[in-house]
Amino acid sequence: MKIKDIAKIADVSVATVSRVLNGANNVSNETKEKVLKVINKYDYKPDKIATSLRRKRTGMYAVIFSVKGGRVLEDTYSTKFLKGVLNFFSKKGLKLIVDIHEHGNILEYYKDIIKSKIVDGFILLDIRKNDERVELLNKENFPYVVIGRNNENNFVFVDSDNVSGAYMAIKHLSQIKCKKILYISGNKGIPVSDQRLVGVKNAESDLKVQVDVQYADFDEQKTVEILKSILKKGFDYDGIFCASDLMAYSAMKFLQGLDIKIPIVGYDNIPLSEFVGLTTVDQNIAKIGYSAAQAVHSLANNEDAVSLVVPSKLIKRKSTLNFNF
DNA sequence: GCTCTATAAACGCTGCCTGT
């Protein structure tokens, strides 16, 4: 069953059926009803391939995860994010391609997708400084939205407010009378870490607390190693802030094993943090995903899209309660 | 007859143009 058949049965032109299908306003209610009746009777669905051919758009978008030795799609950050993205796309009848780039040249991989036109746009994850994907997509004038920011920001982005998120964490520790705080950061030099460090530093000077920074690359084992080496020299911190919940959890377990009681704040609000009672910063990942999907869809349809910073929220739990020294 | 190349038609749909 195709549009031509519907037109014939409904006794209208093919163009009229197309107008009805696409909700054009220049069709009389009478004609619209007549056409819809036939469409419903035969359960007609427009051919997506033909529509794409004509519109030069597929209604599909892509999110590409990269494998860089770490975990991919095994964390709740990814699933919460994808849920937000899909929430928007499914509402609009659009489709999402989720892929993992593992081998070969990343630019060739993106070029291939751009040239073959299988998607209308990208949502970029793990943005780097001077990211080569950005350069390529700008050159090709291909629609995309970035999750996060970098040193250039010559693109539309949706980012979590890492600066205020980190600030809130330190502020909370300061409010429970911590004076000397250990901040265990993620990878040095990547945008997320830079932004959180800004928040930490702002809080440090505003709130008159001391914060020492160590880098553990978002790695649980490295977090423990750092604690071990500090303990050797004498541990005099009265609060710990970690750049992820997993890091915070491993720090918590390790110090508990040594019978050291100290307030700890994590980041991300993964389900584990609720389970173990970890105070943490919630980034509202689902909203970030939803907004990014909305923005890339606008761009693909030649509409404007504005960048957005989504506020974070501190979730207080028992890892920082009852510590009023 | 066979192989190779050039051209046309086909796929289903939508947007522009035209007519009432």
Added chain:
DNA sequence: ACAGGCAGCGTTTATAGAGC
């Protein structure tokens, strides 16, 4: 304002024609 006609989207497949 409403509705019909038709080009054209990009690629594959069919057909015609040329050369051997």
